Amino acid sequence: MIPLALITGFLGSGKTTLLKQLARRERGHKIVWLVNEFSAHDVDATVLEGETSDVVSIAGGSIFCRCLVTEFIASLRDLPARFDTPEAPVTGVVVEASGMANPAVAATLLREAQLDTLYRLANVIAIADPGTFLKLLHTLPNIRAQIEAAQQILLNKTDLHPPAQIKTTEAALREINPTAPITRTSYCAAEIDLFSSAAAPDIHGELAPCRDPDFESFTWTPPPTLDLAQLRATLATVADDLFRIKGFVHCAGRSLHVDYSSSGWQQEPAPASATIELVFIVRRGCTAIIQRMLAGK
Numbered sequence: 001m002i003p004l005a006l007i008t009g010f011l012g013s014g015k016t017t018l019l020k021q022l023a024r025r026e027r028g029h030k031i032v033w034l035v036n037e038f039s040a041h042d043v044d045a046t047v048l049e050g051e052t053s054d055v056v057s058i059a060g061g062s063i064f065c066r067c068l069v070t071e072f073i074a075s076l077r078d079l080p081a082r083f084d085t086p087e088a089p090v091t092g093v094v095v096e097a098s099g100m101a102n103p104a105v106a107a108t109l110l111r112e113a114q115l116d117t118l119y120r121l122a123n124v125i126a127i128a129d130p131g132t133f134l135k136l137l138h139t140l141p142n143i144r145a146q147i148e149a150a151q152q153i154l155l156n157k158t159d160l161h162p163p164a165q166i167k168t169t170e171a172a173l174r175e176i177n178p179t180a181p182i183t184r185t186s187y188c189a190a191e192i193d194l195f196s197s198a199a200a201p202d203i204h205g206e207l208a209p210c211r212d213p214d215f216e217s218f219t220w221t222p223p224p225t226l227d228l229a230q231l232r233a234t235l236a237t238v239a240d241d242l243f244r245i246k247g248f249v250h251c252a253g254r255s256l257h258v259d260y261s262s263s264g265w266q267q268e269p270a271p272a273s274a275t276i277e278l279v280f281i282v283r284r285g286c287t288a289i290i291q292r293m294l295a296g297k
Contacts, residue, residue: 012261
C-alpha cells in the first residue's frame with residue numbers, strides 16, 4: 001500500500017514552508033503532493049511547483065467537507081495511474097489540508113471509500129503558531145481537532161515570540177495531546193520521517209457539512225504599480241479581521257510572493273508561472289469593507 005501523510009495547521013502556521021523543505025529533501029523519491037486550499041485560487045500549489053512537478057491542487061474549500069470530498073476521493077483514486085511509471089512508482093502521498101480542516105475524518109474516509117486497500121494513513125503532522133494558537137483554540141473547534149489527531153506536532157515560529165508565550169502554548173498542546181512529540185521550530189526546520197508510523201492513527205470523525213461559516217475568501221488583482229508598504233499600512237487598520245493574505249504582486253519592477261498572517265508579512269521572489277493576484281481570508285461579514293479599502297473608497 002502507498003503510505004499517506006497528512007499535514008495540518010491553521011492559516012499561516014507554516015504548512016507551505018514545511019512542504020517546500022520536504023519536497024527538496026525528497027527529490028530522489030516519487031512522492032505526490034496534494035494541496036488543499038480554502039480559497040478558489042491555489043497559491044500554495046503554485047509555490048510548491050517550483051520544487052516538484054508532482055503536485056495536485058484541490059481548491060475552494062476543505063477536502064474533509066462534503067463540498068470537496070468527492071473530488072478528493074477521485075484524485076486519490078487517479079493518483080497511481082496519473083503519476084506511476086515503471087521506472088518510478090509512487091512511493092508516498094503527502095496531503096496538505098486546508099487551514100480550517102478537521103483531519104479526524106481521514107481514516108474513516110479512506111475506509112468508507114474503499115481506498116484503505118490502496119493507501120495506508122501513516123502519519124498526521126500538525127503545525128501550531130504561538131501567535132495564534134491560544135487565541136483561536138476556544139473559538140475554532142477544528143484547531144483542537146488538528147492537535148488531537150496529530151502524531152507529531154511542530155511548534156513553529158519560535159523565533160518570533162517570547163519564551164513565556166512559547167512555554168504556555170506548548171503546555172496547552174500537551175494538555176490536548178499528551179503523547180505526540182512536540183518539536184520547537186523556526187521556519188519548520190525539523191527532521192521528519194514522513195511515513196514512519198507502523199500503525200494508522202486512531203482517529204475518527206465525520207465530514208463537515210459545508211465550508212466554515214466563520215470565514216470568507218475573495219481574490220484581488222493588485223495594480224501593476226502597487227505600493228506594498230502603503231497596502232500594508234492600509235490593511236493594518238483591519239488586522240483583527242484578516243486571517244490570511246497570500247499570493248503574488250508586481251512591485252518596484254519585480255514580482256513577489258507575499259504572505260501575511262498574524263505573525264506578520266513575508267515576501268520572496270515569485271515563481272515565473274505566478275499569476276498576479278492576492279487571496280484574502282477574512283472574518284465573516286468583512287469582505288465588502290476590505291474590498292472598498294482596496295479600491296481606495
